[in-house]
Amino acid sequence: MTCAQTITDYALRSIGMGERLLPRADYTLCQQFTLIGSGLIWNLYFAFLALAFGFVLANGLAVAKASRHPWARGPANAFIFVFRGSPLFIQFFIAYEALVLLPRAGVDILGITVQTSWMTRAWAGGLFVLILNTAAYSAQIFHGALMSVPKGDVEAADAYGMTGWTRFRRIIWPTMMRLAWPSYTNEAIFLFHATTLVYFSGFPAFQQRGDALYYASYFADKTFNPFVAYPIAAAYFVAATLALIWLFGRVNRRLNRHLPGQVRRVKYRPQIVR
Amino acid sequence: MFSYCTDPSSLEGLAWLSCYLTSGTHLLFYGSFGTVLLLLAITAPVALLFGFGGAMASRSRVAPLRWFGKIYTSMVRGIPDILFFLFVPIALDQGFEWLRAKMLCESDAPIRQGNDFVVCAAAKLPLSTSPPWVHDAYGIFLAVIAFSVVFGAFAANVLYGAMQAVPHSQLETAEAYGMTQRQVTRRVLIPQMWTYALPGLSNLWMILIKATPLLFLLGVEDIVYWARELGGSKTSAFTYPHPDWRLYYFLGILVFYLLMTFISERVLARVTRRLSRGQATMGAGVSA
Numbered sequence: 001m002t003c004a005q006t007i008t009d010y011a012l013r014s015i016g017m018g019e020r021l022l023p024r025a026d027y028t029l030c031q032q033f034t035l036i037g038s039g040l041i042w043n044l045y046f047a048f049l050a051l052a053f054g055f056v057l058a059n060g061l062a063v064a065k066a067s068r069h070p071w072a073r074g075p076a077n078a079f080i081f082v083f084r085g086s087p088l089f090i091q092f093f094i095a096y097e098a099l100v101l102l103p104r105a106g107v108d109i110l111g112i113t114v115q116t117s118w119m120t121r122a123w124a125g126g127l128f129v130l131i132l133n134t135a136a137y138s139a140q141i142f143h144g145a146l147m148s149v150p151k152g153d154v155e156a157a158d159a160y161g162m163t164g165w166t167r168f169r170r171i172i173w174p175t176m177m178r179l180a181w182p183s184y185t186n187e188a189i190f191l192f193h194a195t196t197l198v199y200f201s202g203f204p205a206f207q208q209r210g211d212a213l214y215y216a217s218y219f220a221d222k223t224f225n226p227f228v229a230y231p232i233a234a235a236y237f238v239a240a241t242l243a244l245i246w247l248f249g250r251v252n253r254r255l256n257r258h259l260p261g262q263v264r265r266v267k268y269r270p271q272i273v274r
Numbered sequence: 275m276f277s278y279c280t281d282p283s284s285l286e287g288l289a290w291l292s293c294y295l296t297s298g299t300h301l302l303f304y305g306s307f308g309t310v311l312l313l314l315a316i317t318a319p320v321a322l323l324f325g326f327g328g329a330m331a332s333r334s335r336v337a338p339l340r341w342f343g344k345i346y347t348s349m350v351r352g353i354p355d356i357l358f359f360l361f362v363p364i365a366l367d368q369g370f371e372w373l374r375a376k377m378l379c380e381s382d383a384p385i386r387q388g389n390d391f392v393v394c395a396a397a398k399l400p401l402s403t404s405p406p407w408v409h410d411a412y413g414i415f416l417a418v419i420a421f422s423v424v425f426g427a428f429a430a431n432v433l434y435g436a437m438q439a440v441p442h443s444q445l446e447t448a449e450a451y452g453m454t455q456r457q458v459t460r461r462v463l464i465p466q467m468w469t470y471a472l473p474g475l476s477n478l479w480m481i482l483i484k485a486t487p488l489l490f491l492l493g494v495e496d497i498v499y500w501a502r503e504l505g506g507s508k509t510s511a512f513t514y515p516h517p518d519w520r521l522y523y524f525l526g527i528l529v530f531y532l533l534m535t536f537i538s539e540r541v542l543a544r545v546t547r548r549l550s551r552g553q554a555t556m557g558a559g560v561s562a
Contacts, residue, residue, distance in 0.1 A: 085531065089488060094528060196354045
């Protein structure tokens with residue numbers, strides 16, 4: 001089998017297209033590269049959607065955490081405490097066990113039967129946990145940034161007669177984003193790397209459709225040789241992480257475009273995020 | 275455990291629960307919390323040592339050493355830690371067995387035969403004749419190394435940053451007093467860097483706590499393993515039949531971790547305040 005043939009067979013294997021059977025013997029380098037790359041689709045899927053939804057949720061949470069009303073502040077604090085204080089791995093297990101307990105036949109809501117079986121699948125259940133997890137960490141970052149928005153900015157907005165939503169949208173939020181962005185970049189990298197946990201944490205890989213690390217460990221188990229499959233997966237992740245850093249760097253430059261000379265390079269500093 | 279536990283099927287309510295929660299397997303489950311704490315207690319200092327080595331290496335003036343340090347500190351930026359947890363134990367295991375095979379085995383048969391990794395019985399680690407606890411200890415040893423490699427790299431990042439953050443004037447003053455490079459490092463740089471490193475290291479401790487359930491992936495019988503074993507539904511063939519209780523076991527583990535991180539956060543905030551006394555930094559309140 002030529003390498004081009006392998007690629008057409010397996011490039012979309014992780015999302016159920018192409019050859020059903022995984023290679024069983026004589027694992028070639030080409031097969032390993034193709035399948036692990038195919039698994040990367042899931043990592044990108046989880047990372048992209050979790051970051052998108054988590055970002056929105058985190059903004060709400062950060063504002064709620066800064067609110068003067070205990071009814072808004074309390075739940076936001078509790079949510080952030082639980083999700084930042086416990087391991088993601090355990091959160092996956094709990095979510096899976098809780099979702100499995102839902103009635104098989106579906107739940108009746110207002111006369112409509114809502115199917116529940118899809119929720120125990122990784123693409124939904126895993127994504128759900130990742131959204132909540134990244135929302136909690138990002139909310140903490142955004143809250144910190146919100147607290148360090150310069151008072152002068154807000155007073156100037158007041159002087160212009162801006163209030164409420166206008167003031168938040170035009171003055172506070174852009175500054176908050178600008179201050180939070182370097183830390184948020186780190187959070188995004190952490191989350192991207194955390195997507196590899198989904199298929200190792202109770203969520204079954206349906207029909208052996210898993211992520212990059214799932215296929216890497218498949219090959220490592222079958223060939224009993226960790227020195228090929230894992231470095232391939234590592235190379236994919238390094239490339240994807242560099243792309244992510246570049247993308248977030250572009251956004252950072254845009255957020256700081258009114259402050260020439262202030263654009264600090266977004267540095268990866270794992271010590272300040274999680 | 276208790277005298278009335280001899281026939282659990284006749285018990286009800288609290289008495290049943292008290293017997294259930296003190297059964298032999300549950301005592302092993304409680305013991306596995308000790309495994310987690312043991313891992314933390316061993317890994318934290320070893321990782322700090324690795325990190326210190328990595329940070330010193332990336333400041334070295336010897337080029338190959340510096341490259342090694344740079345690669346070591348930057349590898350965790352691009353590669354997920356879980357990948358290391360899967361890779362390091364099996365790679366180390368094969369590495370040790372390969373070395374032992376070179377020394378101990380008489381035959382010259384190739385070690386890697388197709389999809390197999392074959393060494394003679396004398397080179398196996400641990401030996402197939404050794405007692406079960408040696409197998410367990412070896413598994414935990416590999417896990418500790420894997421954790422230390424990953425968290426050492428994180429710590430190297432933190433310590434490298436902290437060494438860069440020590441005010442240059444302090445080092446120059448030390449040089450002006452006639453100290454050699456080595457003396458400057460030992461007497462000024464290293465004592466002074468800890469204040470700058472502390473916020474990062476406290477955060478790293480939190481990450482380390484939250485990474486301990488990954489022991490399960492390494493095949494160690496840790497709390498996640500026991501929660502899955504004990505929580506799974508038990509038919510009437512078992513002494514204590516019950517439906518699927520895994521959710522409750524995992525909620526228990528969740529509470530354990532919330533307590534761990536909560537207490538750590540409190541203690542670290544206090545240590546930060548203490549250490550930043552008399553330092554010309556912003557100090558307190560940077561534990562997050």
